Amino acid sequence: MELISYSYEFQASLEKFLEITLSYTGYKFDPTGLHSDIRNIEKIYQSPGGNFWIMIENGAVIGSIALKILNKIDKIGEIKRYFVLPLYQGKGIGTLLMEHLLLNAQKNELNILRLDTMRKSTAARKIFEKYEFQEINKYNANEVAEIFMELKLKK
Template sequence: MELTSFRPEHQDRLEAFLKVMQESRGYRFDPAKLPPDILSVKETYQENGLGFWVVEDAKAIVASVGLRIPHRHERIGEIKRYFVHPDFQGRGWGNRLITHAIDVAVGNRLVKLRLDTMRKSEVALLVFRKHGFHEIPKYNDNQIAEVFMEKDLTAREAQ
């Protein structure tokens, strides 16, 4: 298993993975209502952002993370679609995903990274805090998110 950049041939497996992740969190998955960024990963993350990465195990995606730049002029990046399949949690993939996203952001001279999540994502919240993210006021219009976090990439530990 390794972290690789998203490729078009991953699309069906990514959608299957997101179905598992939504249903494991108690949400109903509707393939007809896929978020626009998932339908256009290349354009959203790889052309207009910084990247989208997946971890595969036996041709199934078991983890993902996206990094985009919604505020390029402010040099602020945003972590999106950070998920680790429940069967693969506790194996260090969450830490690897966040470390990779931070390294790419620092390498691209961003000054801050932001993300949003749910309170029930307790393991993810622990990972985010471990990597220096702290809670901030709501910064976007995500109606589902309950926790908004930010990491200062100019701080010494980000280097």
């Protein structure tokens, strides 16, 4: 297994991964609508100072996590596209992805990390609770999300 920054050569594998992962949550992968950010990773995540990481095994994507910069002035970032294939859940990959993102957020001197999620994302929610994310009021226009959280990063 290898954790790397996204590059275009993994686009097809990433889309297949998201198709599978989202189907487990009851959603259909929609790369031209709800999930259109997946076809603009460099512009949305990597250019403004964030990043998009993928966990690779045997050339296939098995996990992902992204850091999107929401507000450069107030130093607020957002966790996006945090998924691990069901077959690989419970093996520490989610924690490894989160640790990597948190380290990167601190290097970028972010003050706050936010995220949105669904109630049925129990594995991810356990990790968010482990890292002491707190529920907050809705901060974005995501119609699918049910829970909104943030973590104040320690200096």
